[in-house]
Amino acid sequence: MKANNRKLDLKSGRVELSHGSGGRAMAKLVGELFHAAFANAELLKGNDQAAFSVEAGRMVMSTDGYVVTPLFFPGGNIGDLAVNGTVNDVAMAGATPLWLSAAFVIEEGLPLADLKAIVDAMAEAARTAGVAIVTGDTKVVERGKADGVFITTTGVGVVPDGLALSADRARPGDVVILSGTIGDHGIAVMSKRENLSFETAIVSDSMALNGLVAAMVAAGGDAIRVMRDPTRGGLAATLNELAESSRVGIVVEEEAIPIRAEVAAACELLGLDPLYVANEGKLVAIVAPDKAEAVLAAMQADSAGRDAAIVGRVVEDDHHFVQMTTAFGGGRMVDWLSGDQLPRIC
Amino acid sequence: MKYVDEFRDGKIARRLAAAIAEAADPARDYRFMEFCGGHTHAISRYGIEDLLPDNVRMIHGPGCPVCVLPVGRVDAAIRLARRPEVTLLTYGDLMRVPGSGGVSLLRAKAEGADIRMVYSTLDALKIAESEPDREVVFFAIGFETTTPPTALALKLAKNKGLANFTVYSNHVLTPAAISHILESPEVRKLGTVRIDGFIGPAHVSTVIGTRPYDYFAEEFEKPVVVAGFEPLDVMQAILMLVTQVNDGRHVVENQYVRAVRPEGNLTAQREVAEVFELRESFEWRGLGEVPYSALRIRPAYAGFDAEKRFDIPYVPAPDNPACDCGAILRGVKEPRDCKLFGTVCTPETPMGSCMVSSEGACAAHWTYGRFRDPAGARRKAS
Numbered sequence: 001m002k003a004n005n006r007k008l009d010l011k012s013g014r015v016e017l018s019h020g021s022g023g024r025a026m027a028k029l030v031g032e033l034f035h036a037a038f039a040n041a042e043l044l045k046g047n048d049q050a051a052f053s054v055e056a057g058r059m060v061m062s063t064d065g066y067v068v069t070p071l072f073f074p075g076g077n078i079g080d081l082a083v084n085g086t087v088n089d090v091a092m093a094g095a096t097p098l099w100l101s102a103a104f105v106i107e108e109g110l111p112l113a114d115l116k117a118i119v120d121a122m123a124e125a126a127r128t129a130g131v132a133i134v135t136g137d138t139k140v141v142e143r144g145k146a147d148g149v150f151i152t153t154t155g156v157g158v159v160p161d162g163l164a165l166s167a168d169r170a171r172p173g174d175v176v177i178l179s180g181t182i183g184d185h186g187i188a189v190m191s192k193r194e195n196l197s198f199e200t201a202i203v204s205d206s207m208a209l210n211g212l213v214a215a216m217v218a219a220g221g222d223a224i225r226v227m228r229d230p231t232r233g234g235l236a237a238t239l240n241e242l243a244e245s246s247r248v249g250i251v252v253e254e255e256a257i258p259i260r261a262e263v264a265a266a267c268e269l270l271g272l273d274p275l276y277v278a279n280e281g282k283l284v285a286i287v288a289p290d291k292a293e294a295v296l297a298a299m300q301a302d303s304a305g306r307d308a309a310i311v312g313r314v315v316e317d318d319h320h321f322v323q324m325t326t327a328f329g330g331g332r333m334v335d336w337l338s339g340d341q342l343p344r345i346c
Numbered sequence: 347m348k349y350v351d352e353f354r355d356g357k358i359a360r361r362l363a364a365a366i367a368e369a370a371d372p373a374r375d376y377r378f379m380e381f382c383g384g385h386t387h388a389i390s391r392y393g394i395e396d397l398l399p400d401n402v403r404m405i406h407g408p409g410c411p412v413c414v415l416p417v418g419r420v421d422a423a424i425r426l427a428r429r430p431e432v433t434l435l436t437y438g439d440l441m442r443v444p445g446s447g448g449v450s451l452l453r454a455k456a457e458g459a460d461i462r463m464v465y466s467t468l469d470a471l472k473i474a475e476s477e478p479d480r481e482v483v484f485f486a487i488g489f490e491t492t493t494p495p496t497a498l499a500l501k502l503a504k505n506k507g508l509a510n511f512t513v514y515s516n517h518v519l520t521p522a523a524i525s526h527i528l529e530s531p532e533v534r535k536l537g538t539v540r541i542d543g544f545i546g547p548a549h550v551s552t553v554i555g556t557r558p559y560d561y562f563a564e565e566f567e568k569p570v571v572v573a574g575f576e577p578l579d580v581m582q583a584i585l586m587l588v589t590q591v592n593d594g595r596h597v598v599e600n601q602y603v604r605a606v607r608p609e610g611n612l613t614a615q616r617e618v619a620e621v622f623e624l625r626e627s628f629e630w631r632g633l634g635e636v637p638y639s640a641l642r643i644r645p646a647y648a649g650f651d652a653e654k655r656f657d658i659p660y661v662p663a664p665d666n667p668a669c670d671c672g673a674i675l676r677g678v679k680e681p682r683d684c685k686l687f688g689t690v691c692t693p694e695t696p697m698g699s700c701m702v703s704s705e706g707a708c709a710a711h712w713t714y715g716r717f718r719d720p721a722g723a724r725r726k727a728s
C-alpha cells in the first residue's frame with residue numbers, strides 16, 4: 001500500500017483511468033490538486049454539493065462547456081478561459097458573480113503537470129474575479145475519447161435591484177459601445193494551431209469583466225439595455241443576435257471599431273474577417289443615448305475597458321440587418337456567419 | 347477599423363471616388379467586369395459600389411476557383427476520399443462546397459473519410475512522406491497562382507520517388523474563361539450585354555504576365571487593367587478603365603506595377619509547362635464546357651496523377667435549371683433577378699456556383715450587399 005501514500009507525481013505523472021474511478025487515486029487527485037488550488041471553506045467540507053444562503057432579489061445562473069485546441073495558447077489556457085467565460089456570462093446580466101462549479105472530463109494520459117497548470121490558472125482567475133469554485137466533478141475517459149481536457153463551469157450571481165438587462169430591449173436611437181479591440185483571442189489561439197503556426201505577439205484577451213460591469217452599472221444603471229460578450233462568432237454574431245432579439249437594425253462604423261494592427265494583419269493573411277473572430281474579454285453594451293457618454297467614460301476609466309468606443313447605433317429596420325459603413329464610406333452588411341470561417345486559398 | 351495601411355486609406359478612396367465621378371461622362375454608362383473573385387470580394391467588402399457614380403457598373407466575373415469547380419468533380423473527390431486507403435488533402439475553402447445531395451468534404455469527413463485541410467502543397471508532401479502506408483491525394487484547384495506550387499510538389503514527389511502521392515488536378519486558366527465570356531452569344535453577337543473593359547487579377551499576372559491579355563485588347567477592342575487586390579487598387583483600376591474608354595483606347599495597362607512584369611514569372615511558367623499540359627476542354631460550373639481552359643498532368647508525371655492511378659469516373663451533376671449563374675457571370679443578370687436567390691439558394695445551401703464562396707457574385711451580394719435590394723430597403727441611420 002506504500003505506493004498509494006506517495007504524493008501525486010506532478011512533474012512527470014499522467015492522468016490514468018483510476019484517477020476518475022472513485023477510489024483512492026481519485027481522492028488524491030481531488031485533494032492534492034483541486035482542493036489545494038481552489039481552497040475555500042465550502043469546497044473543503046467535501047460534500048457533493050455546496051450550500052449557501054441566498055439574499056433577497058434576483059439571481060442569475062449560466063453554464064458553459066469549454067473545449068479548446070491547443071489547451072495552452074498565448075495569454076492563457078483552457079483553465080482561465082473556463083472561469084472567465086462563465087464569470088462574464090453571469091456578469092452580462094449586470095450581476096455580481098459569486099459562485100462557480102467546475103466539472104472536468106479528462107483524457108487518460110494528460111500530463112499531471114498540464115492539469116496542474118490548468119487548475120492553477122482557474123484558481124488564479126477565480127481569485128482575480130472574486131468568485132469561489134465551490135463544487136465540482138472529475139471524470140477520466142479513455143485515450144482518444146476526449147481532447148486533453150474538457151471543462152464545464154456553472155456560475156451563479158446576484159443582480160442589483162432595479163436592473164433587468166435583456167437582449168430584447170434595444171431601441172432605435174440607442175448607442176452601441178464596444179469595450180476594446182476585437183479578434184485577439186481567436187487569432188492568439190489560431191497562431192498556435194498545428195499546420196498554421198505563424199509568429200505573432202498577439203495574446204488572448206481572456207479576462208473577467210465583472211469589475212468593468214460593476215463600474216458600468218454604477219454609471220448607467222438601467223439605461224444599459226443589454227450587455228453581451230462577443231465570444232464565438234465574434235462581434236458580428238453578437239450584433240446580429242441583439243438586432244434579431246430586439247427586432248431592430250444596427251449600423252456600425254468600421255473606423256470606430258478598435259483592432260490591433262497585428263490582428264488585422266493576421267486576419268488579412270488568413271483571409272478571415274476580424275468581425276467574426278472570437279473574443280474572451282470584451283463586451284458589447286447597448287445603452288440609451290442620454291447615458292452613453294457616462295457609461296463610456298466609466299468604461300475607459302477601468303483597465304478592462306481602456307479602449308472602449310462607441311461603434312454604432314440602433315436603427316429601425318424590419319429586416320433586423322446589421323450594416324457597416326466601411327472605412328471607405330461605402331456600405332455593407334455584416335451578416336451571420338455561414339458555416340465556419342475557413343482560411344481561403346488564393 | 348483603424349487600418350493605418352496606405353492601401354486602405356478612406357480619404358484616398360474618397361478622392362479616387364471623386365476623380366471617377368468627374369471622369370465618367372454622364373452621357374454614357376460604363377460596364378466593367380472584374381474577373382477575379384478576390385476583386386469581387388474587395389468591392390463588396392468595402393462597399394465600393396456605393397462610391398461609384400450610377401453610370402459605372404461592375405459585373406462580377408467567374409474568377410473564383412471554388413465556385414467554378416463542377417459539382418461532378420467534388421463528388422469524384424468525395425468518392426475517392428471514401429476509399430479506405432486514401433487520405434485526401436485540400437485547401438480549407440473547398441471543404442464546405444456541397445456536392446450532389448448536399449454532401450461536402452466536411453460531411454464526408456464527419457462520416458469517417460480521411461480528409462484533411464492543408465495550407466500548402468508542401469504540407470501535403472510532408473504528410474505523404476510521414477505516412478507511407480496511406481495513399482495521399484492532393485485535391486488541387488485554382489487559377490494560375492496556385493498552379494506553380496502544385497507543379498513544384500509534383501516535381502519534388504518525383505525526385506523523392508514518393509510512391510504514395512498523387513494530385514487530382516482541377517487547375518484552370520484565366521484568359522480562356524475571359525475569351526469564353528467575350529465570345530458568348532449574349533456578348534458578342536446579340537450585343538445584349540456590353541462589357542466595356544476588364545479588371546485582370548494581379549496575382550495571376552505575377553505568374554503569366556500581362557501579355558496574354560494583349561489579345562483581348564486587340565481582338566475584342568476592350569481595355570484591360572491588371573490590378574492588385576487592395577480596395578484602393580480596384581478603385582484606381584476603375585479610374586484607368588474609365589479614362590481609356592473616354593479616350594477610345596483599348597490597351598493593357600498595369601495598375602499593379604509593384605509586382606507585375608509584362609512577361610510574368612518565366613521560371614514559374616517553365617515549371618508549370620514541364621508538369622502540366624492543356625486539356626482540350628473542361629467543364630466550368632456556371633459557364634459549361636470551355637475549350638482549352640484547364641490543365642492536366644503530363645504523361646511524364648502519370649505516376650503522380652490521381653486520375654491515372656485511380657478509377658475516377660466523372661458523373662456530371664447539373665445545377666438546378668432555375669439557377670441564373672451563367673447569365674450573372676456574363677453580366678446579363680444580377681443576383682436579385684434569380685428567383686432562387688435568398689429563398690432556396692443561400693451560402694448554406696448553394697444551388698449554383700455563384701453562391702458557393704464569398705468571392706462568387708451571389709454570395710457576395712447575399713453576404714454584403716442585399717440590404718440594397720428594394721425588398722430589403724436600406725435604412726439610413728438617423
Ligand code: SF4
Pocket residue numbers: 666668669670671674681684685686687688691692696697698699700701708
Ligand atoms: S442565387 Fe443561387 S441559384 Fe440563383 S443564380 Fe445565384 S447561385 Fe444560381
